[in-house]
Amino acid sequence: MAKEVNIRKVAVVGCGFVGSTSAYTLMQSSLFSEMVLIDADKARAEGEALDIKHGLPFAKPMNIYAGDYSDIADAAIIVITAGAAQKPGETRLDLVKKNSAIMKSIIGEIKKQDCQGILLVVSNPVDVLTNVALKASGFPENRVIGSGTVLDSARLKYRLGEHLSVDSRSVHAFIVGEHGDSEIAVWSSANVSGIAVDDFCEMRGHINHDKNMRAIAEQVKNSAYEIIEKKKATYYGIGMAVKRICEAIVRDEKSILPVSSMIHGIYGIDDVVLSMPAIVGKDGVETLVPISMSSDEVEKLKDSAKTLKEVLEQTK
Ligand SMILES: NC(=O)C1=CN([C@@H]2O[C@H](COP(=O)(O)OP(=O)(O)OC[C@H]3O[C@@H](n4cnc5c(N)ncnc54)[C@H](O)[C@@H]3O)[C@@H](O)[C@H]2O)C=CC1
Numbered sequence: 001m002a003k004e005v006n007i008r009k010v011a012v013v014g015c016g017f018v019g020s021t022s023a024y025t026l027m028q029s030s031l032f033s034e035m036v037l038i039d040a041d042k043a044r045a046e047g048e049a050l051d052i053k054h055g056l057p058f059a060k061p062m063n064i065y066a067g068d069y070s071d072i073a074d075a076a077i078i079v080i081t082a083g084a085a086q087k088p089g090e091t092r093l094d095l096v097k098k099n100s101a102i103m104k105s106i107i108g109e110i111k112k113q114d115c116q117g118i119l120l121v122v123s124n125p126v127d128v129l130t131n132v133a134l135k136a137s138g139f140p141e142n143r144v145i146g147s148g149t150v151l152d153s154a155r156l157k158y159r160l161g162e163h164l165s166v167d168s169r170s171v172h173a174f175i176v177g178e179h180g181d182s183e184i185a186v187w188s189s190a191n192v193s194g195i196a197v198d199d200f201c202e203m204r205g206h207i208n209h210d211k212n213m214r215a216i217a218e219q220v221k222n223s224a225y226e227i228i229e230k231k232k233a234t235y236y237g238i239g240m241a242v243k244r245i246c247e248a249i250v251r252d253e254k255s256i257l258p259v260s261s262m263i264h265g266i267y268g269i270d271d272v273v274l275s276m277p278a279i280v281g282k283d284g285v286e287t288l289v290p291i292s293m294s295s296d297e298v299e300k301l302k303d304s305a306k307t308l309k310e311v312l313e314q315t316k
């Protein structure tokens with residue numbers, strides 16, 4: 001019989017830069033009272049658990065340990081960050097062969113535990129690997145989520161906030177589609193506290209805002225390349241994104257987040273995992289939120305879906 005889910009328990013599979021930073025961020029969040037770390041390199045998981053635990057006197061009590069798959073049976077959320085990361089110049093999609101094999105082997109282990117928790121995939125290419133995890137696990141679609149463009153949307157909000165000299169939390173803007181080169185910034189619904197972003201730009205005395213917005217979207221799309229070129233890996237932003245998604249689930253917030261999930265029939269797109277704004281709560285993805293998009297944005301979303309479908313074929 002399946003073990004009952006412990007809503008205060010999280011598992012992190014893969015304890016490299018992204019897994020350990022996510023674990024560190026989760027430790028500080030007080031969302032969980034138990035966290036198990038798993039890595040193919042057991043010593044790495046043990047070392048990270050020990051290091052993170054030493055911060056507990058400055059946080060809230062929590063049981064943090066390196067474990068194995070038998071420890072994840074009752075975890076509410078299993079965050080998967082295992083796999084190869086991009087090297088300078090590599091795209092996320094270049095990682096697909098290697099990481100889909102790793103994902104399949106991890107899901108095989110998770111399946112043996114009869115878990116009822118939610119899978120949160122972070123490893124790249126995240127949309128394709130979320131699809132692989134969904135198919136391999138046989139879990140219901142609402143329980144298999146990718147971190148998707150939550151990070152890209154945060155980068156967009158941050159850059160817009162900086163450009164417009166306004167708190168990035170007052171900026172409401174989504175990146176949708178692939179977490180990667182075909183992603184789309186949805187300008188047609190972007191706003192600052194309800195004021196259309198174009199109008200807000202004018203209010204702040206910005207001219208040429210079309211050109212500026214295009215440049216910002218390009219910068220956001222290329223952020224990972226820039227950071228990887230400079231420091232080899234990205235991990236702080238994604239650590240915060242993982243925490244934000246876990247928070248929405250554990251607290252049943254019904255927050256609207258652009259996580260990656262299985263799409264059926266939106267703008268004619270079907271059977272592809274990609275990011276669209278979704279209501280996220282205790283059951284994972286509750287429903288998608290159909291934000292308004294221009295015809296040009298819809299065409300780009302369809303292209304992004306086509307790219308992802310083609311790459312998924314390489315995993316078969
Ligand atoms: N979705 C997103 O927004 C982001 C995704 N990423 C992705 O996250 C992944 C991890 O990146 P990093 O942590 O920088 O890489 P890393 O190389 O530092 O860590 C990867 C870890 O996975 C472990 N691992 C490999 N195979 C495993 C298996 N079968 N079972 C358990 N553990 C296994 C390795 O031992 C290593 O500790 C990459 O695919 C990267 O592209 C990175 C940043 C943002």
Ligand SMILES: CC(=O)C(=O)O
Nearest residue numbers: 092124151223224234
């Ligand atoms: C590496 C990656 O996917 C990112 O930082 O966006």
